[in-house]
Amino acid sequence: MPARESAIGAVFETLGFALFLREEPGGLKLAGEAPAWLKEIWPGAAQSGAMLEVSELSPFLENFLIDAGECWTAGGTSRVKSGPWIEGTDLELEATALSVNGQAVLLIEQLGKDFETRKAVLQKARETVIAYQRLNTEMQKKEILLHCIAEDMTGALGNVITSLRLIELEHDPLKTRRLLELAMLATQEQQNIIHRVLDVFADELESLYGRAGKNQADAEVHDVMQRALGAVQSEYQEKRVRLTASGFGTLRVAVDAGHLERVFVNLLENALHATPAGGEVKVRIEAEADTVLLQFDDGGAEIHEEVSEKLFAKFDCSEARPQATALRLHFCRIAIENCNGEIGHTSLGTAGNRFWVRLPGFHPAQ
């Protein structure tokens, strides 16, 4: 009998199982040899005849013994598994409680290869679910974006159509001229929107596939600013918002001039939209050691700094600004960050908001 018992014990040891038998009263006592892992983590319980002091050693087993107790009481062929657990060390263990001929048994095994496979499958499955969720939201956002773009374009197109209809009925040449100007503005607005959309997608493509030969881009900040100021001038006049620019000297930056102009126009439009009629927008250009700093101060409602970061997301969930504005700022951020610049927002309290851009200076290759 003892020979048979020790043979069984040796099998368990080889398989990496620790076999405990419940004794009345007292607790769980190791039967047979202790597997290596048991000696390593619970040396006290690995001595032959020693008790497994669960309350001291393992909160997990202490909890599991309640389920095990129910199983042992039920007797018969019932068995219950603890599920995998890790505690104190890196060892992954799993316990099983069962009854054998009325004897309550607790088996603890160190999980091996099979478990690794199970984990790998779960890992893949969960990563896939998460990727699917992200894709889903991305698609929803794209739908909203498309909707916003369509709304923006329809708005501008509506203005063109109305102007044209009125021109048809109008005989006064002065009024006709005014209507033509309005129609022109609206078509320009529409063109801007289209450019913005194209830019965003072009930049997204570039960030995926890289851009060739952008390193030698070079622009003179004041020139570009003058062009941008010219582009938004009529919109500012229309809304009666004063626009002042300060800062002098030749400042060259390592940025593509066309891109930079569109960034400036976007920021100027952003400032105009935020500023109430009759207000003021101030632009300041400043040379720093190795960079150029531009500041756009508007007279809009204060945007708190906690939401600053979100302003430049393609979808501003903070509702601090309408969606079309978010797209505008998102484009600016992509364009500026692509040329190693920085863009940000600082609250000016009740006075308004400052959007700033820091651009790397241009150093021609030696």
Add this chain to the structure above:
Amino acid sequence: MIQKKICMIGTSGVGKTSLVARFVSSIFSDKYLTTVGVKIDKKVLTVDGTNVTLVLWDLAGDDDFQRLQLSYLRGTAGYILVADGTRQITLDQLLDIQARVMEAVGPVPFVLALNKADLQTQWEIGKERIEQLTAQGWHILLTSAKTGAGVEEAFSDLSRMLLAPKP
């Protein structure tokens, strides 16, 4: 010494394991290694001059592949609900899970950690949603296992709730 069991609860990938790793060992990893089963850690915390040993039960995320095993919750003094602020759906699912947990363990204290607060540009959970849950009496913290922001507070706020005399 006072010892309290705390369970980490939420769907997969929200950052339960990362929050515990940040809190217990001040470490963070970008790599996602899913938890299968339970991982238990301990940490001693001093709350208003009282030392308390927290026994942290980091549970596998409740999802279609693995349901939350309610027997693991037995004896828990409180729990931390974790949602991923960049995936709104994890908060929706968490509300279902919370109802199941509440049924199993009764009205023990809990806090809600809206994790990954460092990923502001991907954030999806609106202020109104937070206000609405706060109005229901939920204690909510924005946490980041990556930067550590709000992590210590989440555990110490919950511990304070556990140590407070019962009304």
